[in-house]
Amino acid sequence: MNILNFIAINIIGEPAILFGIVALIGLLLLKKSFPDILMGVVKTIIGYFILVIGCAPLQEACTPIGVWINGLLGVKGITPQNWIIMSATTAKYGSEVGLTVLVAFIINLILARITKLKYVALTGQILVIWASFAVGVLGGYEGVSTFQIVLFAGLFCGIYNWLAVAVSHYFMKKSGRMTDEFGLYVTEITGIALTSWLAPLVGDKDKRSDNIEVPESLEWIRDTTVSVSIVAMIIWSIIGIIAGKEAVEALSGGQNWIIFLLFLGFKFGAGLTVVLYGVRMMLAEIVPAFKGIATKMIPGAIPGLDYPTVFQFAPTAVFIGFIANLIGGIIASFVMVGIGMKTVILPAVWMNFWTGGMLGVFADAYGGKRGNVVMNLILGFLTPFGWALAYPLSGFLMTTNATADYTDTSTIGYLYELIAKFVFGK
Structure with a gap:
């Protein structure tokens, strides 16, 4: 049992090791020759770690927004955070x-x-997070054995x-603006399908x-790093000013609050730039190598990879999608408070970035920048209501005061909860 858990969590569930293998x-x-194998494996793993390194400044830039908005809401709501539910479920x-x-x-x-x-x-990490969600739901029912949980959830x-990979690959290939060499495994197939259709x-x-199209004086807008950093700096500053000097200083670590706001935009731009570099490095190795598996073990096999692997196809759309998705989520939270809902979902700022950015690439491919804005506003607004609907059926996860923050948690996950209630409920 311990060996199986080790393999599942520390090999299959660890992206760097899984990609390297x-x-x-x-x-x-x-x-391939030994030097080619060595370089391919090492570059794949390093590319992944570069991607992870880029996530740190992105998270540093996104976290304050959530804190400030939650303060403005003035309520104790449910936190959309996959890592909370994964940690609590794997612990128990x-x-x-x-x-x-x-x-x-x-x-x-x-x-x-x-x-x-x-x-x-x-x-890897999503394989573990999604399994944690599936197991956590069943953990709320009395008398359910380990065998039943593993069989049902597995x-x-x-x-x-x-x-999930099949659906994402279908829309990536059909778009004509991405690739057919890989798909996504991001538990966002509801959002991908709706975005691509609508x-x-x-x-x-x-x-x-x-x-x-921009005049020569605004040519810098075409540079993703520069344009994203400047726009982020402006948006972060506006939100920070609305939150107030004291709220900003509480997170600034002693730095001047205005300078702190400005630097958050640059951190976001730097993080996105590093993520894109890591993605390109990893894909340059993992995709050709996977063809060996597709040829010998599972003919025609196509891998399902992580969110940022599609960011390269429309970097500007990533940022636009994030902002639109975030605005939709913020509006949803205020509406929940306004209509007096028992379950209020707080803005999922970190997930707004990943979901909004990824959906932004699909929306941009199928509907341009207007399609990107409209679809992310709509999905950013509607998804939290789905989370609120699913939360009372989330079993053990309710003890964490958190909910899984994937789009599919509010749709396919909710359906899974209803089936689990029918099968195991008393």
């Missing part, structure tokens, strides 16, 4: 989570091998993980975010 197996199957149901990850991964591999849908989910996650109705795919 995938690169190693693929390059071995391609019969560690064996069940580990076995669920392993069972789900095996089911995914079998389905990819025997069906025409050759998709394999490889985003089957759900295995099928879902397989189909963005053409509300936007114009020929008027893309990265193709904005």
